Amino acid sequence: MTARLIDGKAVAADLRRAIAARVATLGYRPGLRVVRVGEDPASGVYVRNKDKAAQEAGFDSATLHLPEATTEAELLAVVARLNADPAVDGILVQLPLPRHIRAEAVISAVAPEKDVDGFHPLNAGRLASGEPGLVPCTPKGVMHLLRAAGCSLPGARALVVGRSTIVGRPMAQLLLAADCTVTIAHSRTRDLAAECRRAEILVAAVGRPEMVRGDWVAEGATVIDVGINRLESGRLVGDVEFEAACRRAEAITPVPGGVGPMTIACLLENTLDAAIARRGA
Numbered sequence: 079m080t081a082r083l084i085d086g087k088a089v090a091a092d093l094r095r096a097i098a099a100r101v102a103t104l105g106y107r108p109g110l111r112v113v114r115v116g117e118d119p120a121s122g123v124y125v126r127n128k129d130k131a132a133q134e135a136g137f138d139s140a141t142l143h144l145p146e147a148t149t150e151a152e153l154l155a156v157v158a159r160l161n162a163d164p165a166v167d168g169i170l171v172q173l174p175l176p177r178h179i180r181a182e183a184v185i186s187a188v189a190p191e192k193d194v195d196g197f198h199p200l201n202a203g204r205l206a207s208g209e210p211g212l213v214p215c216t217p218k219g220v221m222h223l224l225r226a227a228g229c230s231l232p233g234a235r236a237l238v239v240g241r242s243t244i245v246g247r248p249m250a251q252l253l254l255a256a257d258c259t260v261t262i263a264h265s266r267t268r269d270l271a272a273e274c275r276r277a278e279i280l281v282a283a284v285g286r287p288e289m290v291r292g293d294w295v296a297e298g299a300t301v302i303d304v305g306i307n308r309l310e311s312g313r314l315v316g317d318v319e320f321e322a323a324c325r326r327a328e329a330i331t332p333v334p335g336g337v338g339p340m341t342i343a344c345l346l347e348n349t350l351d352a353a354i355a356r357r358g359a
């Protein structure tokens with residue numbers, strides 16, 4: 079079997095077009111502010127791409143780039159100002175932050191109704207309770223991809239490899255909300271290979287290059303690779319051994335061009351939802 083590729087670029091482009099069309103019907107431009115602290119080069123690329131996508135969709139978007147030496151108190155003051163600004167519908171603080179700033183303190187300081195990353199504990203709690211709220215962009219994007227790929231979710235055995243608060247946990251909650259039978263695997267899981275081989279839907283979000291071996295993939299599985307790892311050669315690879323997995327999976331996301339583009343499209347979707355919730359349609 080050679081797996082069908084799930085084209086994240088195309089699905090993201092469709093979603094972005096639909097969002098732009100909806101924005102054009104509003105009597106205002108949804109406001110997005112992305113805060114970047116320091117000089118992490120990858121963050122620089124992601125923040126630029128977010129700003130560009132937001133502008134293209136008709137948002138009022140801007141990036142606040144603060145120096146590496148910004149203190150936690152200074153960053154919290156910036157967040158407080160954005161919370162109070164009526165022109166701002168969505169606030170995103172790009173991660174990772176410099177080591178001297180506690181990410182949890184900053185995430186908790188963002189007003190939950192403007193938390194377009196969906197990382198605030200209130201939004202995490204809403205997701206866990208099955209209540210409506212803002213949902214983290216990467217797992218939300220994965221759900222769009224599974225649906226676009228025609229994957230049948232109710233009752234499916236889904237395995238999420240990784241338990242981060244940003245991807246693994248919300249991913250498991252979203253799959254559960256879609257009636258999958260969900261397992262979360264992590265660094266202490268015994269016999270990860272056996273767990274993977276049982277999965278009809280396998281979501282890898284561990285951040286370790288090609289850790290999920292091709293022969294761990296069940297015949298006919300749908301494989302979603304959330305990992306984006308840059309090797310010393312400069313090549314980007316996912317968390318799944320792609321070529322070997324393609325021989326067993328029915329459908330698979332590539333890296334790049336799979337989940338990554340969906341993260342940005344879903345940021346726009348969250349910002350549009352936050353704007354409509356605050357200001358109306």
Ligand SMILES: Nc1nc2c(c(=O)[nH]1)N[C@@H](CN(C=O)c1ccc(C(=O)N[C@@H](CCC(=O)O)C(=O)O)cc1)CN2
Binds near residue numbers: 170314335342
């Ligand atoms: N506040 C946040 N910080 C971070 C998040 C997040 O959702 N919120 N996620 C990641 C980085 N990220 C967005 O911020 C992101 C990563 C990758 C991509 C993407 O499109 N990747 C491309 C490849 C890009 C390349 O060549 O390097 C792809 O997969 O095709 C988009 C967004 C951490 N921080």
